[in-house]
Amino acid sequence: MVEDVCADIKGSGTNPLVVSIAAGVTIESLEGWLGSSARVVRVMPNTPCLVGELAAAYAPNAACSAADAATVSSLLGALGTAFKVKEADLDAVTGLSGSGPAYVFQFIEALSDGGVRAGLTRPIATALAAKTVRGAATMVLQTGKHPGELKDQVTSPGGTTITGVHALEQGGMRAAVMNAVLAATARSRELGKK
Numbered sequence: 001m002v003e004d005v006c007a008d009i010k011g012s013g014t015n016p017l018v019v020s021i022a023a024g025v026t027i028e029s030l031e032g033w034l035g036s037s038a039r040v041v042r043v044m045p046n047t048p049c050l051v052g053e054l055a056a057a058y059a060p061n062a063a064c065s066a067a068d069a070a071t072v073s074s075l076l077g078a079l080g081t082a083f084k085v086k087e088a089d090l091d092a093v094t095g096l097s098g099s100g101p102a103y104v105f106q107f108i109e110a111l112s113d114g115g116v117r118a119g120l121t122r123p124i125a126t127a128l129a130a131k132t133v134r135g136a137a138t139m140v141l142q143t144g145k146h147p148g149e150l151k152d153q154v155t156s157p158g159g160t161t162i163t164g165v166h167a168l169e170q171g172g173m174r175a176a177v178m179n180a181v182l183a184a185t186a187r188s189r190e191l192g193k194k
């Protein structure tokens, strides 16, 4: 698909700034299809851009000027946050923030299911789950505190939270999340080899 689009761009005889969001597709491949003088910025966005909460990263190729990079940075910045990274890091960005919304949706659904299992109605459980995730994320971003410190602030000695945290540890939640990021990162690298 990406190769066909690049062929169309090359055939147009123009030399536009090309922005690719295709997971795994390397700058080297894009240059191969577009021509080595092509100006290419590889971006990994995520679906929260639809609500102005983009978490993205981008890497310009050597042919891009500072103005080209600034144009993409400004476009992405209008939708949220975008970090300039080395191209080699974009597979990890894909595994974390590119695919990450799906992990968080799964977590919200699971929180809601827990609430329903404990007797709450579905609308109230889902609203509480989503607001809890958003509130906790906002605390991380606004305070700059380590998430572990914020977790400690919630956990009363012998209380409900540490009991829930223990249950999550028994379920291997942290290893499962880390494995999800690593598996998706590996898949992004694999896509780049096709």
Ligand SMILES: NC(=O)C1=CN([C@@H]2O[C@H](COP(=O)(O)OP(=O)(O)OC[C@H]3O[C@@H](n4cnc5c(N)ncnc54)[C@H](OP(=O)(O)O)[C@@H]3O)[C@@H](O)[C@H]2O)C=CC1
Pocket (backbone or CB within 6 Å): 001, 004, 005, 021, 022, 023, 024, 044, 045, 046, 047, 098
């Ligand atoms: N979904 C996500 O959250 C993210 C996706 N991406 C990247 O975005 C790209 C699209 O992903 P996604 O939307 O999920 O995939 P989908 O399969 O849902 O959409 C692919 C789209 O591309 C169109 N298409 C296919 N071939 C061509 C072609 N030759 N010329 C023009 N258009 C074509 C399809 O049109 P039609 O339906 O008519 O076939 C379809 O609209 C992928 O490269 C993915 O890695 C990047 C970051 C996040």
Ligand SMILES: O=C(O)[C@@H]1CCC=N1
Pocket (backbone or CB within 6 Å): 023, 094, 098, 099
């Ligand atoms: O699932 C995918 O391959 C794409 C890339 C990141 C999010 N969706």
